[in-house]
Amino acid sequence: MTHTRTALLLVGSPFGFRSTSSSLGSYLMDRLTETGFTTNKVHIHKSVKSQEGIDELLHLVGISDLVVLTFPLYVDSLPAPVIKTMEIITKHREEAADTRRQKIIAISNSGFPKANQNLVALEVCRCFAQKSGFEWAGGLALGMGPVISRKPLNELGGMVRNVKKALDVTALALSEGRIIPEEATKHMTKSILPRRLYMWMGNRLWKYEAKKNGVIDRIREKPHST
Amino acid sequence: MHAVILDGSERDDSATGMAHQVISDELSRFDWSVESIRLCDLEVADCRGCFGCWTRTPGLCIIDDAGRDIAKSVVQCDLLIFLTPVTFGGYSFTLKKAIDRLIPNVLPFFKKIGGEIHHVPRYDRYARFVGIGVLSEPDAEMKDVFNALVERNAINLYSPAHAAEVVTVGEGIQSVTSSVRRALLKVEAIE
Ligand SMILES: Cc1cc2nc3c(=O)[nH]c(=O)nc-3n(C[C@H](O)[C@H](O)[C@H](O)COP(=O)(O)O)c2cc1C
Numbered sequence: 001m002t003h004t005r006t007a008l009l010l011v012g013s014p015f016g017f018r019s020t021s022s023s024l025g026s027y028l029m030d031r032l033t034e035t036g037f038t039t040n041k042v043h044i045h046k047s048v049k050s051q052e053g054i055d056e057l058l059h060l061v062g063i064s065d066l067v068v069l070t071f072p073l074y075v076d077s078l079p080a081p082v083i084k085t086m087e088i089i090t091k092h093r094e095e096a097a098d099t100r101r102q103k104i105i106a107i108s109n110s111g112f113p114k115a116n117q118n119l120v121a122l123e124v125c126r127c128f129a130q131k132s133g134f135e136w137a138g139g140l141a142l143g144m145g146p147v148i149s150r151k152p153l154n155e156l157g158g159m160v161r162n163v164k165k166a167l168d169v170t171a172l173a174l175s176e177g178r179i180i181p182e183e184a185t186k187h188m189t190k191s192i193l194p195r196r197l198y199m200w201m202g203n204r205l206w207k208y209e210a211k212k213n214g215v216i217d218r219i220r221e222k223p224h225s226t
Numbered sequence: 227m228h229a230v231i232l233d234g235s236e237r238d239d240s241a242t243g244m245a246h247q248v249i250s251d252e253l254s255r256f257d258w259s260v261e262s263i264r265l266c267d268l269e270v271a272d273c274r275g276c277f278g279c280w281t282r283t284p285g286l287c288i289i290d291d292a293g294r295d296i297a298k299s300v301v302q303c304d305l306l307i308f309l310t311p312v313t314f315g316g317y318s319f320t321l322k323k324a325i326d327r328l329i330p331n332v333l334p335f336f337k338k339i340g341g342e343i344h345h346v347p348r349y350d351r352y353a354r355f356v357g358i359g360v361l362s363e364p365d366a367e368m369k370d371v372f373n374a375l376v377e378r379n380a381i382n383l384y385s386p387a388h389a390a391e392v393v394t395v396g397e398g399i400q401s402v403t404s405s406v407r408r409a410l411l412k413v414e415a416i417e
Binding site for chain 2 (some may be wrong): 012014016023034038045072074075076077078079080081083084112113114119120123124127128130131178195199202203206209210212213215216219220221222223224225
């Protein structure tokens with residue numbers, strides 16, 4: 001009898017399944033399903049709030065052959081609740097002494113354009129994998145994450161073709177028991193938009209939002225000066 | 227001159243507690259006033275990622291809890307110290323909760339800093355910055371990751387000077403003191 005492989009998507013954005021992290025992870029999960037994986041999803045921020053959620057998360061991690069951790073870059077690192085989850089998983093695995101071979105990958109997306117600003121956060125994920133007994137199968141870094149604006153990748157047209165290529169290559173490699181190939185990391189680091197355009201759009205968007213909320217005149221306020 | 231120590235250790239962590247004491251003593255010897263913030267004693271909510279601090283209540287997090295006061299202390303100090311058990315090479319959850327709540331202190335707009343794009347500062351001046359990590363056992367890789375993280379944070383915190391040091395649980399007080407001194411000397415907080 002062949003064992004059906006199970007993959008778990010851990011979404012580490014406060015926006016849960018309506019986040020860029022989830023868009024990236026869900027696309028990968030769909031590709032993995034096509035190669036025969038059974039998939040589960042967990043919204044980290046929601047799960048770590050209750051013991052029930054934590055127990056469920058630990059159970060799903062325990063039965064998975066592959067864990068896919070996706071998160072937004074927060075101050076050059078991972079959002080706090082994701083670190084908390086890593087602390088909980090590590091402690092649990094130390095106590096449970098599970099010896100099953102399980103792989104983990106991580107996908108980080110950032111607001112700044114350059115994907116390489118995510119590399120320290122991916123190193124943290126690699127250290128977590130080591131400490132908690134997972135086999136590290138690599139990380140993917142994406143800049144300009146907000147361009148995806150929490151939409152399914154298939155609704156975004158040619159703009160995300162390299163992102164999709166990266167995830168297609170990754171899914172194939174993982175389904176064949178390989179780690180994330182360099183080809184995938186390269187596709188993922190390609191700019192989604194020209195940098196200048198992204199900066200221009202970003203700066204306009206913040207002004208638009210502040211204007212909508214009636215605070216454009218105060219946008220540069222310094223409330224903590226005194 | 228005023229220093230703020232953001233301590234991300236848990237109550238039973240005596241090694242980080244010792245490092246805290248050493249930092250505080252060294253700074254006091256050089257006439258710094260020291261504000262010790264033990265984060266495990268405070269309620270700090272997780273950042274919701276809403277960017278309300280940029281587009282609704284400019285410069286203020288929409289969550290009114292200790293996270294706001296910490297952001298204020300960080301703006302007003304001359305030296306900011308992140309003290310933490312090294313957690314997978316990075317900061318502990320307890321410290322990171324407070325750090326995620328610091329983004330009100332910058333503006334949403336982008337600008338180039340050293341060839342990379344970052345945010346425009348909100349304030350006219352920012353503090354010097356020191357990261358002190360406490361490893362549970364020697365680990366060269368995690369030490370490198372910690373140093374790299376402090377390096378990157380220094381850019382986003384606009385620190386005019388920064389330093390990182392990692393000590394290991396079980397190190398004696400003299401060894402911890404010399405690491406702390408090295409970091410404080412590098413940012414010219416002590417002589
Ligand atoms: C508290 C906070 C800190 C952030 N820090 C960074 C950062 O250091 N570098 C960066 O490029 N983007 C940073 N961002 C931007 C997010 O990484 C970006 O908006 C991301 O696309 C959000 O993805 P999500 O939809 O999966 O949550 C930060 C956002 C927040 C709310």
